[in-house]
Amino acid sequence: MRGRGIVALVLVGFVLVATGVIWRRSYGTLRAREQSALEQARSALEAERAKLDGDIRDAASRSRLARVAEERLNMRIPSDSQVFVVARPPRRTTRDPH
């Protein structure tokens, strides 16, 4: 009886360990597939972001805006006499506190 009990315990232990191993592998596989799917989704979104960034750059580029501003809004580039660069005021000298 004692011997059979030990054998039974060993068998139960074996089944438990095997179940644990299989569960862990299945769980790992599931998570890895999810991770892979998420990485693909991220990659697709990155590609889309790059495309949209490019579209924004093109739309906001000087070459496009300047032309549109001139043609639709009658704007123009100012002459040099109409551009004023304000000189930086001289820096105040700090007094020695002594």
Place this chain on the structure above:
Amino acid sequence: MIRTSRVGLVHGAFLAFALLLVGRAAKVQLYDGATWRARATRQQVADSPLPAPRGRILDASGNVLVESRQLVKLQIAPKEVWGAPTKPKAVDAARVRLQTVARVLARVGVSSEWARKAVDTTDKWVELPGTYLASDVQELVAVRGVHSTPAIERVPPATDGLRRLVGRADENGEPVDGLEKSLDALLRGTRGTTAELRDAKGHRYDSPGVEGTAARPGHTVVLTINQQLQDIAERALDDAVRGMGAKGGDIVVLDPSSGEVRAMASRRADQRSTVATALTEPYEPGSTLKPFTAARLLDLHRARVDEVVNAYGGKWDYNGRTIEDDHKGTSFTLAQVIQYSSNIGIVQFAQRFTPREQFELMRDMGFGMQTGLPYPGESPGRLVAPKGWDKLTPASMAMGYAITVTPLQLATAYAAIANGGELLEPAIVKEVRASDGTVQYSHTRRVVRRVMTEETARTVRGLLRSVVEGGTAEQANLATFDIAGKTGTAKRTVHGKYVNGSYTASFVGLFPADKPQVVILVKLDDPSKSIYGGKAAAPVSKTIIQAMLASRDASLDRAELASSRITPAPKPASATPVATAAATPTAPVARSDRAAQAFASSANGDSAFEGGDTLVRSVASGSVPFVFRLGEAKKAPPAVVAARAVPSVRGLPLRRAVYALHRAGFRVSLDASGVGDAAATSPDAGTVAPAGTTVHLMRAP
């Protein structure tokens, strides 16, 4: 006893068999384990290459010019999509799948011909052309029988000028030309792999148990180009080529204090031209070369700016050739020779050089050799050694003929006049960063050699200022800033022969004249409306400067500019205030005063006009103000002539030895002319000496 022996024998046999199995297993698993694992991996795991994204190319302000993005290629197995259904429900599902394929393909712009092929269930495999955004074809990829593989697309720069400079990469990511090709080793990343399990029939399955290697992106290259300025230059060139009826043109904008190229635009009527012709197509520069002759004569104390030569009334027979001036006069000072671009005057002044000296002058200015910019196919131009000259070559060269230069070479030489006499190595790459952000390379200013003294450079800038104030380039003049520059109008050649009526019109400007922040070279090929550099090219330079001033980010140090601004003369009381650029008054009285003072003041090193309370005055005058807030003042790079080691040229043919020493930034003197090999140098090879030091080259006996 016998029975016991039999049982023992059987037990022993089982035990031995078990031990044999365990032993064999141990050998396979432990001793030969690595070999078997590798063999199993080869059989069961299939690696697919994972393309590495090429590095990004940014402008100097960090704006993205070129980048790669990951897309997908599509492969469709129509038979697999159909799936040979038998039951009515399965047939309906298969039809839905085919309809989905056709609908999505139409949405992403696949041609009807390819879409038809993709749903033709008699076909086994169809590879669709082109690449697609993964998010656009997500619905399609979910359908059975539709497969996708990753592909990298290189998004080219938005403008033609940048495309010429940056170059292209093909659909496989291989560089074709331009910086993409020359910087390929930096931009190319390291490929990765994706691993999949493979069964005995060759079917592939994704498995988390096998891992691939991640692709490593290439380095990020930051160019010295300023995108705003590039747009300005490209548009100005477009307008000029169209407006002047030219066959093409080039514009180079250079920072003379660092040698960094800020903008480079090229246009050609020939649509097949795809390269940056400002680097690859040399031309005869004409009169834009005259200031260098004046500078070297002043440096050698062989001429003074007020020294007078005969101008022969604008027509002079010299060695059987008639030399003519457009601006005719009886006599000209050296200053007037430059101001009015007198061919007769400059030829007479150039006679004070020996051919050797004239050749060395051109060589020192960097002509006849590549600038070193990392661009495939950069032309060195053409500069023939004196032994290949005829009796007219010195005169031709003084007038800017018998030599060809690229626009970049000429802009670099003018940068030496602008920065006080140092010839700098031009740069197009500002920084290189690894994919983890660490800086691998950062451009530092490199002086090739000193080509004139600071005093001479200041004097020549004064001469060039007079060209714009009252000489051949008045159309480049601005109301509120002084510009220095020189025009060029040179006959063009076809198959080595000059063609009547075909000219290159050019202008090289320094802005502002007192402390130049940019060198602008404008060149128009064969303009039909006006052949003169002063009329065709100089106004383009003015347009660019005005646009730069009105742009928030165009590489200008506005804190410095504020001190260079001059006050326009007040308008006559009767003048009606106007607000348009085209009608801005030019104040001719003030102009002539400034022209008279320009040279004298520049020789003293002072600005001729101090900016006053310009804002108040100009607002009162009725014009529309555009006020810029100043950023942090730009720190001037240290004006240091870097010392470098004299290279070893022992055993090299003299020609190559001279070339190597020149490339290293040294002047060269020879103990004797002729052919032979170099024996030694003085100072010796390896000696550290400042750039511009004369190295004496001794010939082997």
